[in-house]
Amino acid sequence: MNYTEKSERDENKVLYDFYGKCPKVAQLIPLSLQHVLAAVVGVVTPSIIIANVCGLTDAEKTMLIQAALILTAIATLLQLFPIFHKVGAGLPVIMGTSFAYVPTLEAIGAEFNIGTIMGAQIVGGCVAILFGLFVKQIRKLFPDIVTGTVIFTIGLSLYPTAVRYMAGGSGSESFGGARNWLVAIVTFAVVLVFNNFAKGVLKLGSLFFGMIVGYVMSLAFGMVDFSNVANTTSVIAIPQFMHFQIEFVPAACASLAIVYIVNSVQTIGDLTSTTMGGMDRIPTDRELQGGILTQGVMSIVGAFFGGLPTATYSQNVGIVTVNKVVNRIVFAVSALVLLAAGLIPGLSAILTTIPQSVIGGATLSVFAQIAMTGIRMFTKDGMTPRKTTVVGMSVALGVGITQVSGCLAGPGFPGWVHTVFGTSSVVVATIMAILLNLILPKEQLQEEKEEDKNSSRVQ
Numbered sequence: 001m002n003y004t005e006k007s008e009r010d011e012n013k014v015l016y017d018f019y020g021k022c023p024k025v026a027q028l029i030p031l032s033l034q035h036v037l038a039a040v041v042g043v044v045t046p047s048i049i050i051a052n053v054c055g056l057t058d059a060e061k062t063m064l065i066q067a068a069l070i071l072t073a074i075a076t077l078l079q080l081f082p083i084f085h086k087v088g089a090g091l092p093v094i095m096g097t098s099f100a101y102v103p104t105l106e107a108i109g110a111e112f113n114i115g116t117i118m119g120a121q122i123v124g125g126c127v128a129i130l131f132g133l134f135v136k137q138i139r140k141l142f143p144d145i146v147t148g149t150v151i152f153t154i155g156l157s158l159y160p161t162a163v164r165y166m167a168g169g170s171g172s173e174s175f176g177g178a179r180n181w182l183v184a185i186v187t188f189a190v191v192l193v194f195n196n197f198a199k200g201v202l203k204l205g206s207l208f209f210g211m212i213v214g215y216v217m218s219l220a221f222g223m224v225d226f227s228n229v230a231n232t233t234s235v236i237a238i239p240q241f242m243h244f245q246i247e248f249v250p251a252a253c254a255s256l257a258i259v260y261i262v263n264s265v266q267t268i269g270d271l272t273s274t275t276m277g278g279m280d281r282i283p284t285d286r287e288l289q290g291g292i293l294t295q296g297v298m299s300i301v302g303a304f305f306g307g308l309p310t311a312t313y314s315q316n317v318g319i320v321t322v323n324k325v326v327n328r329i330v331f332a333v334s335a336l337v338l339l340a341a342g343l344i345p346g347l348s349a350i351l352t353t354i355p356q357s358v359i360g361g362a363t364l365s366v367f368a369q370i371a372m373t374g375i376r377m378f379t380k381d382g383m384t385p386r387k388t389t390v391v392g393m394s395v396a397l398g399v400g401i402t403q404v405s406g407c408l409a410g411p412g413f414p415g416w417v418h419t420v421f422g423t424s425s426v427v428v429a430t431i432m433a434i435l436l437n438l439i440l441p442k443e444q445l446q447e448e449k450e451e452d453k454n455s456s457r458v459q
């Protein structure tokens with residue numbers, strides 16, 4: 001082996017070492033930008049959806065997007081560079097605002113307001129911190145059958161949101177119009193083609209490029225309004241502290257707290273996938289605890305600046321499992337790019353001009369992937385009569401209750417029952433899945449597997 005070949009091999013080794021030195025710029029830039037492309041739609045879109053549900057002004061919507069970008073950057077940096085070896089996993093993950101909370105946030109925002117969301121988020125963040133502190137004791141309540149059922153329900157509950165946006169968004173004068181659907185379908189088609197037939201950056205950034213095509217098409221149809229961008233005067237700014245009056249509604253807090261528990265379990269799954277796929281090992285208890293604590297801490301901090309709940313990004317975990325690149329400098333550069341974007345109000349304002357039909361066309365595939373992730377989890381070892389009962393009954397009750405408006409708001413029910421159980425299918429499905437998994441007798445094969453695990457631990 002000559003010197004040049006040895007030098008190239010050593011330089012490539014840097015990419016696969018979490019604590020490795022800075023890679024060459026020619027490697028660093030594309031590897032970092034692909035993580036930005038994979039995450040950026042998930043970062044900003046939940047803020048746009050919730051801002052529309054809560055009837056916020058364009059300026060407030062811009063603020064939410066700014067907060068999402070900045071807090072995603074900070075949360076990611078904490079995961080890469082833990083504080084006191086406690087807050088932060090010390091693993092190559094991207095963490096930021098998540099679609100997984102959207103169904104519950106929509107329900108709270110529609111019934112109350114954005115301030116109630118922020119109050120519930122603070123409580124949820126505290127719950128996530130408690131979960132992180134006692135992660136070893138609590139995680140046994142969430143085996144794959146429970147977590148998979150809940151994630152599947154989250155995906156199902158997001159489908160109406162995608163279709164509503166594809167049609168132009170509720171309240172739009174052109175809702176259900178052919179032009180909205182044409183833009184949405186073209187956007188969806190581009191995402192589908194790039195995701196299944198393209199390679200490299202085009203495949204990894206399929207959502208991003210699909211939205212660009214849909215946006216250009218919307219410009220041609222005169223569907224884009226730049227008035228908010230024209231009114232932006234600051235070159236650099238940060239979101240305002242306590243712009244929204246925080247309110248604590250017990251029912252809303254309880255509802256979102258349950259979702260935080262579920263997403264803490266999902267974080268465990270993402271961190272495990274990261275270490276197994278990119279580092280050939282399972283995560284330590286300290287790494288799991290640090291990752292979940294970051295999720296809780298950043299959610300609490302974000303509530304004071306208009307940021308929405310945080311979670312790890314599975315799409316970026318997927319990139320790590322494919323290319324095995326775990327050098328934390330690659331991820332730090334991705335975070336810094338998101339941070340720079342969040343500090344520039346003009347850029348955030350431009351993101352608010354994306355038509356709702358474009359968002360719907362792009363996110364339909366995301367919501368489908370969420371649902372399919374859930375299915376993969378509870379079918380990993382095949383479907384059994386017990387699994388069918390747990391999944392089927394939990395999803396049926398959770399989705400069924402939310403589809404029948406006011407079914408828990410009649411005589412004899414206090415108002416909080418409807419808020420907690422009648423507005424989010426995720427809450428009911430989670431509780432049902434946990435209870436059924438604990439109550440129903442385990443199948444013989446499952447009991448034998450658990451006995452083998454226990455005996456191996458004793459040995």
